[in-house]
Amino acid sequence: MDTVETPSGRRKIPKWVVPVAGYGIAALSLVWVFSHFPFAELGEHLRTMDWTWIAVAVLVEIGVYFIDAWRWMVLLRPVGAPSFSCCLQAVFVGLFANDVLPARAGEVIRCFLLSFKTDVPISIALTSDFIQRIMDGIWIVIIYGLVTWHISSHVAVNRVMWFFGGGVVVIALVLLWVLFHRQHAHHVFNNSKLGAKFIHLLEEIHRLGNWRELGISMAISGLYWAAQIFAVWAIARADSFYFGASEMAFLTVVKTVGTLIPNAPANVGAYQATTVYALERLFTEPNDAKILAQIMFGFLTLPLVVGGAIAIAFAGFNISDLRRHAHEAHNTQKLNRAKAEKPV
Numbered sequence: 001m002d003t004v005e006t007p008s009g010r011r012k013i014p015k016w017v018v019p020v021a022g023y024g025i026a027a028l029s030l031v032w033v034f035s036h037f038p039f040a041e042l043g044e045h046l047r048t049m050d051w052t053w054i055a056v057a058v059l060v061e062i063g064v065y066f067i068d069a070w071r072w073m074v075l076l077r078p079v080g081a082p083s084f085s086c087c088l089q090a091v092f093v094g095l096f097a098n099d100v101l102p103a104r105a106g107e108v109i110r111c112f113l114l115s116f117k118t119d120v121p122i123s124i125a126l127t128s129d130f131i132q133r134i135m136d137g138i139w140i141v142i143i144y145g146l147v148t149w150h151i152s153s154h155v156a157v158n159r160v161m162w163f164f165g166g167g168v169v170v171i172a173l174v175l176l177w178v179l180f181h182r183q184h185a186h187h188v189f190n191n192s193k194l195g196a197k198f199i200h201l202l203e204e205i206h207r208l209g210n211w212r213e214l215g216i217s218m219a220i221s222g223l224y225w226a227a228q229i230f231a232v233w234a235i236a237r238a239d240s241f242y243f244g245a246s247e248m249a250f251l252t253v254v255k256t257v258g259t260l261i262p263n264a265p266a267n268v269g270a271y272q273a274t275t276v277y278a279l280e281r282l283f284t285e286p287n288d289a290k291i292l293a294q295i296m297f298g299f300l301t302l303p304l305v306v307g308g309a310i311a312i313a314f315a316g317f318n319i320s321d322l323r324r325h326a327h328e329a330h331n332t333q334k335l336n337r338a339k340a341e342k343p344v
Helices: 017-034 039-048 051-075 084-100 106-117 122-147 155-180 182-189 193-208 211-238 245-258 270-281 286-315 319-341
Strands: none
Touching: 017 270, 017 286, 039 286, 051 084, 051 122, 051 211, 051 286, 084 106, 084 286, 084 319, 106 122, 106 319, 122 155, 122 193, 122 211, 122 245, 155 245, 211 245, 211 286, 245 270, 270 286, 286 319
16 A cells, blocks of 8 residues: 655745845844945045055955865865866856845855866765855854954954854864764764764765865965955055954954855845944944945955856856756755655
């Protein structure tokens, strides 16, 4: 007698919830930032800026994502060695998608494009992207730990960083345990549906788990964050704000952690709000903080949109096609994984 599978009782989150939440965060943030915004002073700041430093900041910010492509290429060497140009194109297409689509859709899109252009499976591309985010998290914790020796932080920031740092450390320790104790991890996690999914991730991590490549990628990640901090410092210097490296590292960390939750395209609203919050913790006047936040957003975001648009043109897709194909590829991956986990 045939049995009919009953549908899962779990309720799925409606698709509209994440975009609505993201746009809601953006709207509230923009209302806060633009309340009593000194538009006349903004014009004066733009007229008196040092445009040489602006050019340096823009070039360094673009270079950040060349570094990102480099570390991705290194990390993927054990599973297909994609070319630097393919990684670079995927990175800039992902940036463009993040800047025009909500909820960080570019993270999946860039993995799909890399998989489409190379021999790297979509599941491996997604896993490598996850590993890079863990590396970024570790560097954020390291940077924050270093800068707090030089500048005083705020209690609220410290609490968030303790929570964030604890999560990063736990995930990193689990990954290290998996790499060192593969067979034991199989035994521990092989007795449940969720465990089977973790085992699948474990196998992909092992395919990428070449210690030499992981170490090089981690070192490149340090350069990636140093370049971001320098770009922020250069923008501030262009507008005659004489912050030190520690202060700009603090700002970069606060802005990054504050925009982790998927929200509106380009993190608009959340970007400005977290930047203003960090600048005020550095004893910047509220009006000056709002102006500098807008300047940073404009000069460090818009050039990446242009670069991403160029990458899209060379990719041979439009953004809607890429989003649809990435979604289909992701669903296919989940379906194949479910079939593999289904008992015979």
